Each structure stands twice: as C-alpha cells, then as structure tokens.
Amino acid sequence: MPTDRAPPGWLLLIHQIPPKPDYFRVKVRRRLQSMGAVALKNSVYVLPLRDETIEDFRWLVREIAADGGEATVCEADFIEGITQAELEAMFAADRDAEYAELVAATQGSNEGEVGRLRSRLEEIQSKDYFGAPGRRAAERAVASVEAQLARASSSGSAKGVEEMRGKTWVTRQDVFVDRIASAWLIRRFIDPKARFKFAASKTYRPKPGEVRFDMFEAEYTHEGDRCTFETLLQRAGIRDRALRAIGEIVHDIDCKDEKFGREEAPGIAALLRGLVRAYPDDATRLERGAKAFDDLYTSLR
Secondary structure (H helix, E strand, C coil), X not given: CCCCCCCCCEEEEEEECCCCCHHHHHHHHHHHHHHCCEEEECCEEEEECCHHXXXXXXXXXXXXXXXXXXXXXXXXXXXXXXXXXXXXXXXXXXHHHHHHHHHHHHCCCCHHHHHHHHHHHHHHHHCCCXXXXXXXXXXXXXXXXXXXXXXXXXXXXXXXXXHCCCCXXXXXXXXXXXXXXXXXXXXXXXXXXXXXXXXXXCCCXXXXXXXXXXXXXXXXXXXXXXCHHHHHHHHHCCCCHHHHHXXXXXXXXXXXXXXXXXXXXXXXXXXXXXHHHHCCCHHHHHHHXXXXXXXXXXXXX
16 A cells, blocks of 8 residues: 655665684674664664665675675665564664663662763664654653752752862963863863962962962872862862763873773873973963863763
8 A cells, every 4th residue: 555655765784704703793793783783684684774874884894894704785675574664663672672771770870870871872872763662761761860960969069169269270380181181171160260370399389369280289189099180070079971071081191090991082192292392381281272172072072
C-alpha cells in the first residue's frame, strides 16, 4: 500500500575478516558498536543512509582493508524479509539497552562522575537515529543528578567566590601553564576585576589585600595531588564540567603524572610553549593565554 513517506534508505557494510589475529575482529566489532550499527547477519551491518554514516562506514572499510580484510559498502532498500519498522525497532532496542545502563549508573553517582555520565549520554544520543523510547528517561536521570549537585554546591560556591574577590593576586614571574590557566580562571569566573602582580622572589610575603597563587607557601597552590587550578576550583566551590576538564588538562601538563590521560594535553602544552616564547612579558602572556582558554572552554562545553 503506498504511503506519503518515502523510506529513508539504508547503508550496508559487508565484510570478510581473517580469523586471526583475534584483536582484529574485536576491534571491528567495537567500531561498529560505537557507530550504532545493527547486525543483520554475521558479516552484514546496517546504518540509516546519512552523510555521517557514509563517512563512518568508509573509514571502517579502509581500516579493514589495511589489516588484511575485505569490505564493501552499498546503499539498499529492503523489499522482503524485513520491514523498515522492524529495522527501526532493532536500532531502538540497542539504544534503549544503553540508556537503561546509563540510568542505572546515575544511581548513587558522585560529583566526579557527572561529566562521564553526561558524555556517555551524548555519545548514545549521537547514534540514536530513530528516537528510542528510553532516551527521555536517560536525559531526565542525568539532568537530575546535575541539578542535585548544583543545589548542593550553590551556597558553598557563592560563599567561596565572595571571599576571593577584591584581591590582588600575586604569583612568580615567568608564568607558564598552571599560572596562566589559574589567572584566567580567577578573572573569568571568580573576580572580573582581579589584579595581578608578578614577584621575583619565591618567598614573597603578601601585603594587605594581596593573596598568592602557585608559589611557595601561597594561599592558593598545589594541595595534595591537585595543581593550583584544581585547588582554586575546589576552594571556590565551582561546579562546571568544562572547567573540571580544563583542570585535568592543566594537571597532566603541569604535574607530568598523566593522572587523567587527557588527549588534549600535548596540544595545549605546545600552544602555551609557543605563547611563552613569543611573549616574554607576563601580563601579555596572561592576556594571550586567556583567549586560548576561552576557546578551549567553549569547545569543552
């Protein structure tokens, strides 16, 4: 019976993979899972026909061929054997299972897990091609966790930030990663009118109205395994997923312990090294560094 809505069209990936090595088959299966592809047969996978899915399958074909396998991608519409509704239901069932796992993970989650939960939600949403029924429940669950943490931290955040305003912030001369990032954090999120001063002595004693950061015996510096940027976030009570991610990047660069393994760290480190070479003046470094961290913050949000 004819309908007003034309079928969307589908993409098929048909592959043949050598039985060995085992990791090759596992790698391909994980890549297909990350795309949200549905298995029709052992070696036949389907995605809805879209620009991004064409690109995904093409890249995978190259990977398979590079490792000694064979793969073909073709456009298809199904006439017999399976209906469009049945295919869409298969996609929805896979996404619903992932949404259900995410909802379960929100139970009893803590502050440090919120960013991971939000990232996982966005990952599932990106391959939820037909709006699985479980999507809204997962969105509500993650939003609820974020709201609860925001309410719990709002009073502490306001008090912490208020105590840090109206100061002159003193740090060592020749600023680099942690101090550039910390100065940006202070002026952007704590006190837009903050003033900065650069001391030659590592044992500088603050004058009235001054606080030190990232220097010997400073009021705000490394605490435990936290870098100064992380200390400022914690002491101010700021809860922001993108700022927490920046803190992890700064930590990995400054502490050199690869605690978070942030993939952005080498690139940000290279950018800041170039900035330092180009601008010997500390105030200019803070100004130029602030623009870089503004862009990074926008990207991570």
